[in-house]
Amino acid sequence: MSSKQDKPFSQACENNKTPILDVLQHYFKNSRKVLEIGTGTGQHAVHFARNMPFLQWQPTDLSENLPGQRLWFGEAQLPNLMSPLVLDVLDQNWPVSEFDAVFSANTAHIMPWTAVEAMFSGIGKRMPAGGLFCQYGPFNYQGQFTSDSNARFDESLKQRAQHMGIRDFESIEQLAFLQGFDLKQDIAMPANNRVLVWYRK
Ligand SMILES: C[S@@+](CC[C@H](N)C(=O)[O-])C[C@H]1O[C@@H](n2cnc3c(N)ncnc32)[C@H](O)[C@@H]1O
Secondary structure, three states: OEEEOOEEEOHHHHHHHHHHHHHHHHHOOOOOEEEEEOOOOOHHHHHHHHHOOOOEEEEEEOHHHHHHHHHHHHHHOOOOEOOOEEOOOOOOOOOOOOOOEEEEEOOOOOOOHHHHHHHHHHHHHHOOOOOEEEEEEOEEEOOEOOOHHHHHHHHHHHHHOOOOOOEEHHHHHHHHHHOOEEEEEEEEEHHHEEEEEEEEO
16 A cells, blocks of 8 residues: 555555446345445445445444545545444454445455454354355465466565465355355456355355
8 A cells, every 4th residue: 555645545446446346236236234344545435335325334444544544534525434443353342233244355365364264253143144245355266376466466465474365265165154154156356356245144
């Protein structure tokens, strides 16, 4: 992330927000309250709340990212975009309990695996049956990278921190099954990313 006009800025978010919106507009069409985990800069939240006014969008993240998000949200002035809340998925108590959809982008390869587990169990505990969790990011399949660029990305993540790295789809799927989710769809996205759509049984 670099700084542009004081607001945190991610070029990747600018590139992927429209293809992700196309997916969310389809899967979240009957949803009402969306919890976003690991909101990051806030660019996604603004774009999705603006283009899906029927949704109440609740951004959350580790506390250090909230000041930057507030710059984006203050400027956007969207009635359906809630003030960001602090949520570390490892915390026992989450600041939100009522939601029927979850969105999280590029978090599973950044969090330690224990946090990925906590994210699924936390959502599983709180989301009613029929809810949807759209998870965006790069994933490996049968232990293989889907592109050379993902392999290089994984190497750079591991240099940043040993706990980081692109996750195996099969490990995520096993975790999801244990928490009562079924895979509804696995959608190929630009730049070797995916959206995994998890359905809470
Ligand atoms: C690579 S950034 C992705 C940000 C944004 N979703 C995007 O796609 O640009 C990873 C995000 O995961 C968040 N994160 C890492 N560990 C977390 C945890 N334990 N609980 C909640 N969020 C966490 C970080 O604060 C950061 O916002």
